[in-house]
Amino acid sequence: MMPSKQTLLHIAAGSLLTLGLLGVFAFRDDQKKLGNEVETRWQPPALPEEISFAGEAVPLDRWDVQERFDRELLFNYYSPANVLFLKKLSNRYFPIISERLQANGVPDDFKYLCVAESNLLSGATSRSGAKGFWQFMDATAPGYGLTANDQVDDRSDIIKSTDAACKYLKAAYQKFGSWTAAAASYNCGMGGYNGQATYQQTTNYYDLLLPEETNRYIFRILTFKHLLENSEKLGFKLEEKDLYKEVPYREVEVSSSIPNLAQFAIDNGTTFKVLRAMNPWLKGRSLTVSGGKTYKIKLPAAS
Structure with a gap:
């Protein structure tokens, strides 16, 4: 048998009242536990006297x-x-x-x-x-x-x-x-x-x-x-x-193009990921070197 609409309203109102009272008591309890901490937890940092x-x-x-x-x-x-x-x-x-x-x-x-x-x-x-x-x-x-x-x-x-x-x-x-x-x-x-x-x-x-x-x-x-x-x-x-330290490295100077940087990294005892991390200026998968230009590439220091 389905409860009447009026009965459902009474039940809902009672539930809301109960939740409200629980919320008030819970809030009061939190305040008792926290004491003055809420008032002092967030403070603006003082400006320096001079800078x-x-x-x-x-x-x-x-x-x-x-x-x-x-x-x-x-x-x-x-x-x-x-x-x-x-x-x-x-x-x-x-x-x-x-x-x-x-x-x-x-x-x-x-x-x-x-x-x-x-x-x-x-x-x-x-x-x-x-x-x-x-x-x-x-x-x-x-x-x-x-x-x-x-x-x-x-x-x-x-x-x-x-x-x-x-x-x-x-x-x-x-x-x-x-x-x-x-x-x-x-x-x-x-x-x-x-x-x-x-x-x-x-x-x-x-x-x-x-x-x-x-x-x-x-x-x-x-x-x-x-x-x-x-x-x-x-x-x-x-x-x-x-503290983060500078990563120990050795440098190699390249004067000719590198068609495959991943292979270059492997040939030099490291990975493409580490090569790019130590040389963030390298953006592609290859490096074209022309016109007498040279590049210095960092590699992990020999152990």
């Missing part, structure tokens, strides 16, 4: 600068997995980047621009098509001495791409007279930055209204500088064994 970029002081006494920095720091501080990953990866790449920056006369803080651009990932690709450690576009890469085709992509070579970025940054510094402005123009282009500076009658980054991504750009770089330089004090605990 600079490439030797240029950041005007943290300004409310707008404080809030823009605070926004980036807050979002990245509460992405702990990414901070820990960057700390591990920076141990492998920062020594190489720093050496090239110094050799080119560019301040060491620009290694944090590389973090902001690619997260130190050789294969990083943006929505606009920029690629590699320093995110060069297909059209602009050749102008900075970078080969970018279906076999070779120097944008994924940490040394060549860092040298190329230095060429841009030094030219931008000569134009704007400020490393901060040079860094900001890396995001919006020298032409874009200059156009805004001309209209607004200042080249000072902190006084300019720029496209939103560029408005946030320097503060994103500063955030990575603060988090990575002070990771231990900020609670990101890593031991030496946790």
